[in-house]
Amino acid sequence: MWMGLLSFVGGPVIKGLIDAYQAKLKAGNVSERIAADTAADEIAAQTVEARVAAQLKTAQIGHPWEPEKLAFYVTLAFYAKCVLWDTVLGLGTTTALKGDVSMWAGMIMGFYFSKRTFENIARIIKR
Secondary structure, eight states: OHHHHHHHHHHHHHHHHHHHHHHHHHOOSHHHHHHHHHHHHHHHHHHHHHHHHHHHHHHHHOOTTSHHHHHHHHHHHHHHIIIIIIIISOOOOOOOOOHHHHHHHHHHHHHHHHHHHHHHHHHHHHO
């Protein structure tokens, strides 16, 4: 019962670690014990690799609450309201942005969509 519950809650990594530990306990001779230790080490290494991959993804993409992303969310909400609510559904009208605010909105959208492109180009040139 516990194995079923742990495999459901913890997923395949926890189940693999438990299976490896049980194999280590049941191992009668040295070669089986070495194989069980190797399996446990492999699963631990895979867990560390998954954690490092998640950290790398966070480092490359960043967090959703960074200032540049917050500014984009506000601009995106405005454009989504204009396109979806006003135009597609026809449920309202939004006055056009004027003056500096329209310039800022355009710069925010341009920055957000061109930033990754420039980073990739810089990375290629750096090589």
